[in-house]
Amino acid sequence: MAGGRAVSVEQPVTRLRIDHWDRPVDQHDAAILSRCVGPTLDVGCGPGRFTAGLAERGHVVLGIDVVPSAVSSTRDRGGAALRRDVFGDLPGEGRWGTALLADGNLGIGGDPVALLGRLRTLLDPRGRVVAEVAEPGTEAVRDYAAVEHGGATQVVPWAVVGMDGIDAIVDRAGFAVVDRLECCSRWCVVLAAAA
Structure with a gap:
């Protein structure tokens, strides 16, 4: 049971195959890292491609994920990672310079407003x-995603937000x-606390 309703692996509208992201940093990834x-x-x-990529560039960086095999993969790449939920207790609360939500992770928890609210508590007041x-024209969706990695599947609340729906x-x-950044048919935004 998730979010008050029974969920099967066949129901989620989004399938997230973590091994899809198990590749070297590409041109778009590098633009995000910058x-x-x-x-x-x-x-x-x-x-862990972003965690490792940032570490290689000299950043202090910590990766967090709820999928144990993902955390292991990040560590195998030489990145620091913990198995943690972003809504739980985390080290460095109120002191992070950047919170990175790559690969559509604005959808974590199924409520982007709640996720961003949580990130405000994790960031330094000047943080970003x-x-x-998702690309412009993508319909906003709040449902579930099937996260697949290491032969296991975990169903989690998820949301999809397109570039033209992000401002609200x-x-x-x-x-x-x-x-705002568009590179290689992928889209990214940088957010700062409103004045």
């Missing part, structure tokens, strides 16, 4: 969120979009 400043919390780090979103969401969470 927007991370200061100590960075990689939320939903998956197999770097979030990858971030405004409700007390953020503002300060940068």
Whole structure:
């Protein structure tokens, strides 16, 4: 039972295969990494390409994920990672310079406004969120995703947000979009606390 209703692996509208992200950093990933400043919390780090990529660039970075095999993969790449839920207790609360939501992880928890609200408590007051979103024209969806990794599947609440729907969401969470990026048919926004 998740969110008050029975869920089967066949029901989720989104399938997230973590091994899909188990690859080297590409041109778009590098553009995202360049927007991370200061100590960075990689939320939903998956197999750790961003966590490892930031560490290689000299950042203090911690990856967190609820999938044990993803945390192991991140550590195998040389990245620091913990099996933690972003809504639970985390180290460094209030001191992170960047919260990274790559690969659509703005959908974690199924409520982007609540997720961004939680990130505000994790960030330094001058901190930022770097979030990858879906392409313009994508319908906003709140449902479930099947996360697949290491032969196991976990069903979690999930949301999908397109580039043209992001402003209303971030405004409700007390953020503002300060940068937009389109690279290789992928989209990203940088958010800062609204004045």
